[in-house]
Structure formats: structure tokens, C-alpha cells
Amino acid sequence: MNCRVVVEAAVPVYDVETPDEAVRIAISKTGELLNPDLNYVEINMGQRSCPHCGEELEPAFIAADESLVALELEMTVFNVEREEHASRIARKEIGQRLENIPLTVLEVEVVEEDDEDDGDVESDEVESESQSDRDEDDEVLPEFEDLIE
Known part of the structure; x- marks a missing residue:
């Protein structure tokens, strides 16, 4: 069984002024940490919402020129027994390259194999x-x- 796993990462970024700048730097920084070993991991902006009202928020939180950016890292894990197994493999592979960056599994989806x-x-x-x-x-x-x- 093959699974597509989406992991959320909280990437710290320093010396930024705007959320857009923070997101660009976070994506670039994450790409450098993952490449060349994990160049098949897709990096996207994360989606955040207010826990009280449900309103959409920027993917970057900025305070004192420092930011915490929510990114979604997506990869496909091949030949796994269960979805839980796929999520553990993805967290381990990504986590080894992104030291001191918290990761949370958001979604695990079974990928249909070709005919x-x-x-x-x-x-x-x-x-x-x-x-x-x-x-x-x-x-x-x-x-x-x-x-x-």
C-alpha cells in the first residue's frame, strides 16, 4: 500500500518584517534542509485559523521581527502496511533533516496504485x-x- 502523508511544520524565521517575506524565507530554508536527500517532498504554505472564531489567519505569526511559519510538507510513502506506519516513516524522514522543528501529521491518504x-x-x-x-x-x-x- 502507498500513502500520501501531509506533515505540518512550525519553521522559525528571523529578521523579517512581513508575513509574505517570512513565508518565502521559511520555504527556502526548508528546501535547503531537505535537499538533495528529500527533493521529492512538496513544500506548501500552511493554513491556520483562529481557534475561537474559525477565521483564516496568515501562515506566519510575527513578533519582534521574528516569525513562526506554518508549512505543509507532503510526501508519498511506498510499500507500507498501515496508514500509521506511513505517518511514522514520513515524520522520521522529514524530522531527521529538520532538527528542532516541531512536526505534526495532518493527513494520511491511501494512494491508488496504477492499473x-x-x-x-x-x-x-x-x-x-x-x-x-x-x-x-x-x-x-x-x-x-x-x-x-
């Missing part, structure tokens, strides 16, 4: 082509034992 019939047709075609190539080679080249004699 196996399509893959079988292609592999059958390739296999039949290679078999015909081998048959042609057998006719052109003498047997190994004949060459040795």
Missing part, C-alpha cells in the same frame, strides 16, 4: 520483442559448442 493491466501489456510487448530478437540472433550466430570445436 497493473497497462504495465503487463507493455512488459509483454517488450518481452515478445526481445524473444524475437533472440530468435534472429540464434539463426545468425552459430552455437557456442560449434565455435569451440
Whole structure:
């Protein structure tokens, strides 16, 4: 089973004046920490809302030229047994590169695998082509034992 896992990260950013600047710097900083090992992790702005009224808030909270930015990191984990297993793998892989940055799993979604019939047709075609190539080679080249004699 393959799962798509979305993890929320709280990334600290220093010396910023606006929320947009904080988000850009946080995405850049996170990308540097994850690359090249985890270049398949997608980095997006997080969504925050007021716990009391539900109003949408900026993904960055700024105080005294320092900011805490909510980012969503998305990756696909392959060949897992359960959704819980996928979330642990994602947190571990991302957490190893983002030291001292808190992570929370937001979503785990099972990804549907491609139709196996399509893959079988292609592999059958390739296999039949290679078999015909081998048959042609057998006719052109003498047997190994004949060459040795």
C-alpha cells in the first residue's frame, strides 16, 4: 500500500518584517534542509485559523521581527502496511533533516496504485520483442559448442 502523508511544520524565521517575506524565507530554508536527500517532498504554505472564531489567519505569526511559519510538507510513502506506519516513516524522514522543528501529521491518504493491466501489456510487448530478437540472433550466430570445436 502507498500513502500520501501531509506533515505540518512550525519553521522559525528571523529578521523579517512581513508575513509574505517570512513565508518565502521559511520555504527556502526548508528546501535547503531537505535537499538533495528529500527533493521529492512538496513544500506548501500552511493554513491556520483562529481557534475561537474559525477565521483564516496568515501562515506566519510575527513578533519582534521574528516569525513562526506554518508549512505543509507532503510526501508519498511506498510499500507500507498501515496508514500509521506511513505517518511514522514520513515524520522520521522529514524530522531527521529538520532538527528542532516541531512536526505534526495532518493527513494520511491511501494512494491508488496504477492499473497493473497497462504495465503487463507493455512488459509483454517488450518481452515478445526481445524473444524475437533472440530468435534472429540464434539463426545468425552459430552455437557456442560449434565455435569451440
